Amino acid sequence: MKKFLFTLFLLVVVIVHSQSKVSGIILDEYDAPVAFANIVFKNSSEGTITNDNGRFYLEADSTYDTLIVSFIGYDTQEIVLDKKVNYDMKIIMVESTEQLDEVIVYTGKQSKKNNPAIDILKKIWAKKRENGVRKFKSYDYDKYEKIEFDLNTIDSALIKSKVFKGMEFVFNDLDTSRITGKTYLPIFLNEVSSKIYGNNEFELEKEEVLGNKNSGFGGNQAITAFVEDLYTDYDIYNNYLKFFDKSFTSPLSKTGVDTYNYVLSDSTYIDNKWCYNIIYYPRRKNELTFKGDFWVNDTTFAIKKINMEVTKSANINWVKEIYIEQDFDVISDSVFLLKRDYMLSDFAFSKKEKSKGVYGKRTTVYDNYIFNVKHPESFYKSVSDPYDTNVFQRDSIFWKNARLESLNEDEAGIFKLLDTLKTVPKFNTFYNVASILASGYVEIDKWNLDIGDLYSTFGFNDAEGIRVRAGARTFFSQNDPWRIEAYTAYGFTDKKFKHGLSGKFMLDRKSRLILSGGHRRDVEQLGISLTSTNDVLGRSIASSALVSVGNNNRLTSINLGVINLEMEPVKNFRFSLGSSFRTLSSALPEDFSLDYIDEDSPTGISSEIKQFDINTTIIYTPGKKTIGYGVERYDVNENYSTLLLNCTVGLSEFLESDFDYQRLQFSYTQPWQLGGFGRLTSTVELGKTFGEVPLGLLSVVPGNQTLFSLYNTFPNLDFYEFVTDTYATLHLEHNFNGRLFSRIPFLRKLNLREIVGLRGAWGTISDENIALSAPTNIPLLAPSDEIYWEYSLGIGNIFKIFRIDFNFRGNYLENPDARAFGVTGTFGFNF
Template structure:
């Protein structure tokens, strides 16, 4: 995501024109801004709502000569527009003189009792389950979508800067946003056309992508994936609308009356349907809410038109504005179906009015609805390939027929301009820089190789001391059917080279049949996960952490070879069968021993484990979405669950393997969106080992001696503090996304986020396994007397990037050098 946003700032193209443009501020008689005032072109339904500071901007492709400004408690004001463009307007509203006979509505918080707007809202709730597509057994419709990204707040300082020297031609045509009034420079355009089929009785829906076209970035699934994740579908009738991993309370929500103020503002004919106009705005600041208005029909109580703008105080990072418009058409005189959906997001490092950023705009148009044409269930199970090269190679005739909304002259120019930009050396340089920062790889196009990743160059641990690493991978394109990758590293204390190499090949696209294999010789901290590592390229953060709590000296030399066959017979259901051969020994024998009793050894003790395993894995990820059709695909969402079942068979004798054993492990990870109360992340994991194995093959309860907050570990446990052959663990972490802190006046403006965690594990270790590893120099203890547990309180979004967790140990405080309390943290760019 960062790569894409940064790249946008260095790309280019142009804009649109409008016939009427107005902008300015609305104030009262004392000069104080009037927030959430209604601003409309006279005799139209085209309007907007002033922001928290009373400012507004509005434009239309039609020409209007008057503007109407109103708000409850003030006299409605009608202003003549002297020109097509009227900026910097200062509109003064006077307090109303007339009193309403029955209902008295005040500026600010509105009453929940005797409020006609809330009476209408309750009727919307009663009807929402039978409106729109839900009225029919089956449905079909055409869908056209265009996505545009623009660099905004273009001024003379930016145009004359050294950054754009030699690229001045990109500023030949500039325009202003009809939503924000800012000058912008288009950078990217994506179009897609598809056919959607659905069956309400079967609860099935599928979308066939017929065509997809990108400006200047042919077949760039990374950008498409970013767009799909950014602009996931939503239903305004749902209680919560999810954007950027946050749940915003819908103004049509049943909980809306506790979150929003509602005002019945007007009633009028909209497309020959009598509708009520309701204005809404939040009751409190710093919550994930909108402001805006909607028009609702007086008989079906279906929404005809709605506007939603995220409030400036909403607890969300890197997004200054979100603006949504939806329009519905009337079918058969009573059925309201979605006709057009428009969404604009303004990405910026801060929310100051003058700050530059990037607009992300999505326009979706729906047409040609047909109903009650049944399809067999198998029809919905057969999914077409959205990344078929044919889909990306549609000609101009196809797009002329499938565009449900024509491109304006400026959007048409984006394709030509970006093709020109790709030939400009300076633009190529900028693009390469942001590509390296975003992906971590340096592209060597003439060799089809990437060097990197650059973020793994430096490391440190007690065994290697300072460590440097370099790597490379083959890269012909995003949909490569095969990939080779490798690295080499050197430790300055142990004076040894390490390496890793892997190869993977996609043999069949339909079934996702992949074979892979590799070898790695390295030093690793194996006490960070319950599952044995099969990664021949990666490395845990605990193996390279510069700062740790206590001695990070329980490190292992690992020589790992793997071979795997994987396929996906059903969508999101993978079957993997693999074999591995590993040699394990302590990297620091004086501090950490993997010794075990071995009657075949001359000394009766061995310090090295050789083990051959065969593992079968079943992995189910319902709801997971990916992009690409090559050997490596990218995930474009993170709200899916993961169910994993592993069966491992250790075979002795083969390749001098040491042990016969069986191991069964199951884990279930699930994110839960708890309405407006944030997001809960949960993981349940159980496992058992059958047979006698030494310490290096047992299940170590994941400790964490680093200063980083690492999910699925126990931050108050040292590495190898608990060792098991039978275990069950639970991890819960809930992020309230600032809902509690927003109620505290002194903390409200800081936009902090509260995180709570609870984790526990029970485990056992047989006497036979304890005796087998008796020569080791660390105690072998399992949490079998009682469940070991911890809890934590965290504060996130500190300066928008930092998070600190305060972790408390619940029991086993008598263990040697037990840590009752710890502080960990992390940083990152999160919405």
């Protein structure tokens, strides 16, 4: 009886929220599913196509009584709809027997020659820069965006499950997706109202945020940053569209003819403009492609309407479905402007039809276009404060006027629903557990304190043996203007306590002037990075690797104090000036010596380095996006370059410092999105030390004796195998995202991804520096005779989370204990 009532309730919801809904499966005469069949309500442009399994779902706000089903090579069918809601339809397609003059029938893979759809596509390419805002010198328009997250595939079993016991009231707000036909429950909503200003002559564009409103988890910036990164802007006319860090071939791409099949399906008037309808679907499985159709004008060849659905075989994880719609307005005979952009993503652990997951939906509406309004170049370069408190405190009157698309009843109810949920202890428990797993910290609200990082609680190395660590940080809000963090650790082999204390204080928010400082006494694996900074609380994974390769005993005891002043006068351009005083000594003197010649020592040899340095660092990260305005911020995206220039001056005698020297270092990291060929990451590092310094102050070519794949290290080098005072390194790593494996039949279904790497290092060390460290018990070698190089072949996306790299050493195989081959790996949740 309860199941009947639940089904009846869903039916009521369906009827109330829409006038026409249909779903079902399309089969041929042999009961084989017909993929990519075209389905449309008669006398409308409301349509869809079947998925790989022949299934479809279609919804419209208006009432229609006839459904038209067609596919090239089959007879077109008109099906009378005797009800507003028709689910689980079974439609049988019959192969066409008619042969009409001057009609070419396309089935399966379409020819690239004599195909009218491709002729139209070529005209779209020629005209794409002549449509939209690019036709004008300047443009202004309003933009309204809402991002919503929903639990989906809600059924009676889920409602009655123990998970939701005591929270059954949340299901009062169930709705049904017009795309998939599945029930869903809204849980999060974010709204942004903006004004866009652009100038095509200056090639500049700026966005002024007028209002920002969150519901649900709006206070958690980690979640907000995740949402922001998922839904970046895109242009369907581009050759490749980037979603979830993957490049999908656009159906309007110039390379689309090699990726998609195109069929000219229909033509009709839309908004008094004659338009052609073209259906497209992928030529091969497992590639990052779409299926769908678009309507294009017959004179301007501008897109009037397009829908894109990612094929289920696409090599992407944790996303069961992606659906995109864009509608364009006809402003004049030759101007088509984007009016509405809708994107739905179905996140789930499994791609099975009945699997439960979370919808992520973004709707962006554009309106009030104004052209050729003159603004000076400085206007476009000026940046408004995105964290103005007024932006986040707009009243209901503002939002009533700012919403270019009104909230429906369920969306409006999210705010009330979440306020109610936050009063339920069980919900708060779920939220706290998720927050701990995401951040690694346990929040203690009454003390404004976080305990953690929990992921650093246990470790192991040769010097300390088993190591335990406990820490805490102040935390009043995500945007704290100051933060203090501390930890203590204990090693059961060396029987010593270690500690670290760090403080950061924002003196000026506009320029992000930050004063920071701290002290640390610990055991560390130095030489894991060439251009590392003096992070008081930072610790490399190599310092506590549970399993290592070879004798991983070259550890250093470090006693470090730092003070630093940093500012960001221009967005993404950071400048810092600081000083540090450190004492370095070997944590295992019998195995690894930092001894050097010291004429002032009674023995002529010193085992400890005391050094005072002044550091100046410039970091430029063009294209980087962040969220938050406190002393700590969250990165939103990964696709930006990083340029670093560091100058270090060592002063002797001051605070009993030992050495005078100067060091210049430069690094440049650049990710390259190479369309359908994947993603290449490159890093170049250069450095030189002027003056005589011992081993502890030289530049070590970063080795890797762990079993983890660590970018920017050399996995076949031991720590301190190469030591330099002048160096240059290059790292290249390319992820093909499965482009090659997708063409191998027996590998295709595994959705594996190919990764290749190439690394090289060159460096020298002066005779004076070698002589200074003569007492040390390790050889001081530099790759000066020839460039040291390695290469690797990797397989990623194993069971969706694992990656294995097979690493090969190219030369210097005569070095003591040289490792010619090694295997490393990593794991993580990647799309």
